[in-house]
Amino acid sequence: MSFHEVRFPANLSFGSVGGPERRTEVVTLANGFEERNTPWEHSRRRYDAGIGMRSLDDVETLISFFEARRGQLTGFRWKDWSDYKSGLPSKPPEYTDQIIAWGDGETVEFPLLKTYRSGEETYARPIQKPVEGTVKLGLKGDPLSEGTHFTVDYTTGRVTFMTAPETGAEVTAGYEFDVPVRFDTDRIHTSVASFQAGDAPNVPVVEVRV
Structure with a gap:
């Protein structure tokens, strides 16, 4: 296409x-x-x-x-x-906005997601067109640096870690998107x-x- x-x-x-x-x-x-x-x-x-x-x-x-x-x-x-935005419209994106994955010790590439919640129900929306320069990632609650710890494909919305997150590690993200x-x-x-x-x-x- x-x-x-x-x-x-x-x-x-x-x-x-x-x-x-x-x-x-x-x-x-x-x-x-x-x-x-x-x-x-x-x-x-x-x-x-x-x-x-x-x-x-x-x-x-x-x-x-x-x-x-x-x-x-x-x-x-x-x-x-x-x-x-990954979080509230009134606030700038933060690396803690969305949980996008949990590490397994092997996987290095993850898609960006935005989860919508209402009561017990959730819907995870794929984010395929993040805005360049706005993506922030976190691992186990600590912020990471683009280019040092991860890279972003801004045409597909996929992030790639330099080193696979360990098993059970929480991967979070914040971003703007189109x-x-x-x-x-x-x-x-x-x-x-x-x-x-x-x-x-x-x-x-x-x-x-x-």
């Missing part, structure tokens, strides 16, 4: 609407009870980039970005302003008159599996 490691202008994604969606298959039985199942292990996010348009200059920037991606053909990075997306349309409709009157173009964006 064609993908450009470039972020959609963050000032244009600010103010956009969107979020995660799930696919649930619901079958209502003759007795009124339901059977529910999902073919998706992970949620998929959708956004409308048009909401963030505020001027004709913004529209020009959008069109340039759209044309450079060839419409739906090529994926790109998207900053989801409502969910782009969402891999593509345009969900091959058309951009704009109107100068309507835009100046306050109507923004509709620009659907959808998350892609990478």
Whole structure:
């Protein structure tokens, strides 16, 4: 799949609407009870980039970005302003934010994860597009240094230790991240008159599996 490691202008994604969606298959039985199942292990996010348009200059920037991606053909990075950090939105990422693995004495490569919790239930989301320079790792509660103790593949969201963490060692991480997306349309409709009157173009964006 064609993908450009470039972020959609963050000032244009600010103010956009969107979020995660799930696919649930619901079958209502003759007795009124339901059977529910999902073919998706992970949620998929959708956004409308048009909401963030505020001027004709913004529209020009959008069109340039759209044309450079060839419409739906090529994926790109998207900053989801409502969910782009490993911890609380009000705080900078810390190496203690997320437990991503437990050492086994052999494995040196681990994927970044973000775990969502509600009561007893959890969901672990793969983080495949961390923002360069923001990843912090910890081992057994102590901070580590990128380049000295570990390296990061910022295109896949995988971290590699120079030495395998010992068995039972807690591996933690903090980071900022983007969402891999593509345009969900091959058309951009704009109107100068309507835009100046306050109507923004509709620009659907959808998350892609990478």
